[in-house]
Every structure is written in structure tokens, then in C-alpha cells.
Amino acid sequence: MAISRKVREQMNSSSWIRRMFEQGIELRKIHGPENVFDLSLGNPLLEPPAEFKAELTRIIAEVSAGTHRYMPNGGFPDVRAKVAEVLAEESGVAFTGAEIIMTVGAAGAINTILRSILDQGDEVVLIAPYFAEYVFYAEHQTGVSKIATCDENWLPNIKSLKATIGPKTRAVIINSPNNPTGVVYPKSSIRAVAAAIQRAEQKYGTEIYLVSDEPYRKLIYSDAPYPFIYEHHPRSIVATSHSKDMGLAGERIGYIAVNPRDPGKTDLLDALNFSLRTLGFVNAPALMQRAVAGIQRATVDIDIYRKKRDRLYGTLTKIGYECVRPDGAFYLFPKSPIPDDIEFVALLQKELVLVVPGVGFGTSGFFRASYSVDDWVIEGAIEGFKKAFDQINS
Ligand SMILES: Cc1ncc(COP(=O)(O)O)c(C=O)c1O
Known part of the structure; x- marks a missing residue:
């Protein structure tokens, strides 16, 4: 065959x-x-929440010439600005539309990120148990996955993480709330993961991204605030989508949020735009970008x-x-x-x-x-x- x-x-x-x-x-x-x-x-x-249908109906009624054309690869500027505004409010981090890239779901976001930061044979550290598709995403984007473990509460085992990060590590992927465990990482775990990354960066003289896969961020059943990653590591990137929080898995709409504090963010954003385009996504679905932009608080x-x-x-x-x-x-x-x-x-x-x-x-x-x-x-x-x-x- x-x-x-x-x-x-x-x-x-x-x-x-x-x-x-x-x-x-x-x-x-x-x-x-x-x-x-x-x-x-x-x-x-x-x-999906009622707001989604209402928004979709409104947008369809307003369709005008050019609505269905190509746009900048990262998405409509006004959509990115609206996503940034709500994310800034929720995270307390000063996002602007420039740091947001609209994607084809979280899966499209992760592939775009990995394509942008990996060279042949570079390593991506996963923490088991993990979403199995990560292994294939890393391989498709010319990388190799290395596996660290969790403790008995399904939180990252920092000793194992330190032993797994090496000179070829370019990214550590975390996922909270987690698939498959459902566990939400507390701030202390994220701080410890970031510290392990920074220690390795110093030891090996490398730059390592903390990639946080957050499609379940709004499906949380405790009242504790969600601990965002941005304050813990400058080289941090979020991949997320509205597959779960708005029930739009089949519509393939999500986004990447790059830490505004990342000193290399201009190059990174250029690379993300290029990768999104040349992986064949070209841009996230236009209609869905418009539909979710104004209802970012709905779930x-x-x-x-x-x-x-x-x-x-x-x-x-x-x-x-x-x-x-x-x-x-x-x-x-x-x-x-x-x-x-x-x-x-x-x-x-x-x-x-x-x-x-x-x-x-x-x-x-x-x-x-x-x-x-x-x-x-x-x-x-x-x-x-x-x-x-x-x-x-x-
Ligand atoms: C942990 C995790 N990451 C990413 C994805 C992919 O999500 P999307 O449908 O937004 O591409 C899933 C889907 O099940 C998931 O569970």
C-alpha cells in the first residue's frame, strides 16, 4: 500500500x-x-448558549460584500481585539488583538504553535496522563515527545519533569482542566512547572515555551479563580477553543494567545501566522470568528x-x-x-x-x-x- x-x-x-x-x-x-x-x-x-444562535442569525442577516473572502491569516482584526478585551478582563493581563491569533480549534492552535517552534528532532515534554493526539501533533511538526509523570493527585510530578526536560526541549505542554483526569492545576503547580522550565533554560542556555492547552478552561466546578500561566513564564502560549465551553466542536473555532511579556513575541507571532497559513489552515472559519467575537463571556x-x-x-x-x-x-x-x-x-x-x-x-x-x-x-x-x-x- x-x-x-x-x-x-x-x-x-x-x-x-x-x-x-x-x-x-x-x-x-x-x-x-x-x-x-x-x-x-x-x-x-x-x-451552544442561546447567545450563539442569536449572534449567528444577526450576522447572517448583515452579510455584505466581501464577508466571505480571505482575511489576514491570524483572523479579522476586530474579532481579535474583542477576544483580547475579554481575555484581558478575565486574566488581568493587558492583551491586545495583536497577541491573539484565531485558529481552527485548539488542535489547529497546537499544531500551529509546534510547527512554529520545532526543528527536526526537537523535544516536546508531555505530562502523563495526556491527550494522546499531542504525540501525533509533535511528530507531524517534526518533533519528538518525551513523557514526564504526575503525582497521585494527577498534578505534575516536578522531579520527573526536571528529569525529562533536556537540552533539546523546546516546549512543555500542560492541560488544565485536564483530559483525561478532570483535574484543575492550582497556581502552585503552574509556578513549579515554570520554575523547572526556567532552571532548564539556564542550565542549557535554551528557550523553552510553556504551552497551555485550555479548551476546558470554563468548564470548572469549583469557585476558585482559574490560575493563568502568563505571570509565571514570559515564553508562554495558550491554545484554546470554543469546542467545549460553547459546544462548538464541529465548527472548529479557537485561538492562540501569546504572552504580551514574551520578549520574542514579534518573531513568534510572525512564525505563527506563517505556520497557520502554510499548514493549510490559511485562516480560521470566517463566519465562526464573527459569531464568537461578541459573545466571549457566554458558555x-x-x-x-x-x-x-x-x-x-x-x-x-x-x-x-x-x-x-x-x-x-x-x-x-x-x-x-x-x-x-x-x-x-x-x-x-x-x-x-x-x-x-x-x-x-x-x-x-x-x-x-x-x-x-x-x-x-x-x-x-x-x-x-x-x-x-x-x-x-x-
Ligand atoms: C485536551 C484537549 N486538547 C485539545 C483538544 C482539541 O480540541 P478542538 O476541538 O478545539 O480542536 C481536545 C479535544 O477533545 C482535548 O481534549
Whole structure:
């Protein structure tokens, strides 16, 4: 077959995703869709906020000549200015539109960032458990990923991070609220990550970016303020999107925010614009840029996710599953009651419950359950979780 060896390898290494997807289809065919309880997907359940539809309707009514043409690669200047204004208000950092680049979702943002800062063989440090696509993004953009670990509360293990950052490290990616653990990093963790980066920069005479992937930033269930990264490291870049906070995953709209304090920001912004264009994105979708610009404070009804979190976390821990309580995103990452997470996931499948083995996030012995699903799916899954747990412990 004429496909790339590299892509074939990458597809094989992520084949469990495809397998699970296929098994889900098979199970639905055999047992009926209403009897399969699929917690394996990270697809946002909630519909976009009412403001989105109102804004979209208003914009469509106002379409004028030129609306659908190319624009500067980083996005419409007025859209970037509006995004900057709200981000400045939320973060307390003096952003202007110049530091914002509109992107094709957070995935497009991360690829654009990595393409802009990596040379062949440069290293990107990830912290396990991590969003598995990062590994492929790094490889696509000519880099290599290196994996540091977390502590037992799913916060970055700083000792491991220090040992993983080396002379070829160009970026450390963090993700809070986290997929798959749901954990929100406190300020102390971000400060410690930044200190580890700065120590390595001095040791190796290099410049290392702290890249914060924040598509779940507004899906937080505690009242604590979100600790932004900008004050901790000048070379910091945020990648985010409205896939989750506005329920717009299919519309592919997000942005990059470059720290206004970055001494190299002019070069970086030039490189980001160039990479966004030449990766083939060219620019973020025009209509979506306009639709989200004026509703930057709007979100889906987060209380609905909070209730689902409470129900699934509360019940699973009552059954006996061990799990760090997640404060954000829409995932739980419980410990597998048997050491082999793949075996346990297969056991759950017999109860028609689908979850993702921890090995898929670089951390065996755990599994990810998404509660971004209808309540009947959660209730059906709870039955299956109980049966599987009792079977193991009987
Ligand atoms: C941690 C994380 N980063 C990035 C993405 C990609 O988001 P987007 O749809 O905005 O590209 C996802 C999507 O699930 C995610 O979970």
C-alpha cells in the first residue's frame, strides 16, 4: 500500500481507539443503541448558549460584500481585539488583538504553535496522563515527545519533569482542566512547572515555551479563580477553543494567545501566522470568528455537567472505585480495580459499558469515563460498573 510508513505506525499505535469505536458499533447492532452505555467519547453534549444562535442569525442577516473572502491569516482584526478585551478582563493581563491569533480549534492552535517552534528532532515534554493526539501533533511538526509523570493527585510530578526536560526541549505542554483526569492545576503547580522550565533554560542556555492547552478552561466546578500561566513564564502560549465551553466542536473555532511579556513575541507571532497559513489552515472559519467575537463571556450551562460529575463520581466512589475528584472538564479517571486496564475495559464491555483504557493516555492501570452523555447513559453505565466491580471482588 502506498501510504506512509510513519502514518501506518501512528495508526497502529492508536488502533485501540478504532477498535473501541468498531466494538461500539457492533454492540449497538446486537443489543440495540438503547442498551449500550458509551462513556468513551469526548464529544461535548450540551448545545451552544442561546447567545450563539442569536449572534449567528444577526450576522447572517448583515452579510455584505466581501464577508466571505480571505482575511489576514491570524483572523479579522476586530474579532481579535474583542477576544483580547475579554481575555484581558478575565486574566488581568493587558492583551491586545495583536497577541491573539484565531485558529481552527485548539488542535489547529497546537499544531500551529509546534510547527512554529520545532526543528527536526526537537523535544516536546508531555505530562502523563495526556491527550494522546499531542504525540501525533509533535511528530507531524517534526518533533519528538518525551513523557514526564504526575503525582497521585494527577498534578505534575516536578522531579520527573526536571528529569525529562533536556537540552533539546523546546516546549512543555500542560492541560488544565485536564483530559483525561478532570483535574484543575492550582497556581502552585503552574509556578513549579515554570520554575523547572526556567532552571532548564539556564542550565542549557535554551528557550523553552510553556504551552497551555485550555479548551476546558470554563468548564470548572469549583469557585476558585482559574490560575493563568502568563505571570509565571514570559515564553508562554495558550491554545484554546470554543469546542467545549460553547459546544462548538464541529465548527472548529479557537485561538492562540501569546504572552504580551514574551520578549520574542514579534518573531513568534510572525512564525505563527506563517505556520497557520502554510499548514493549510490559511485562516480560521470566517463566519465562526464573527459569531464568537461578541459573545466571549457566554458558555454552555455548566451546572448540567456539574450534576453529571456529581452523580457519576459520587456513585462510582460509593461502589468502591478509587478516583481523584475532578474539578473540571467532563471526565473521570478512576483506578482500574484490576492491574490490567485493557482487561478491565473488556470486562465492562461485557456489561455494555464503553470506556477508554488508561494506556491510551500513557498511564496504564486506570480508565477514562466521559460524563458528557445523557443521564440515561450514565444510569445504565452505573449498573454495569457495579456488576463488573462485584464480579472482581466476589
Ligand atoms: C485536551 C484537549 N486538547 C485539545 C483538544 C482539541 O480540541 P478542538 O476541538 O478545539 O480542536 C481536545 C479535544 O477533545 C482535548 O481534549
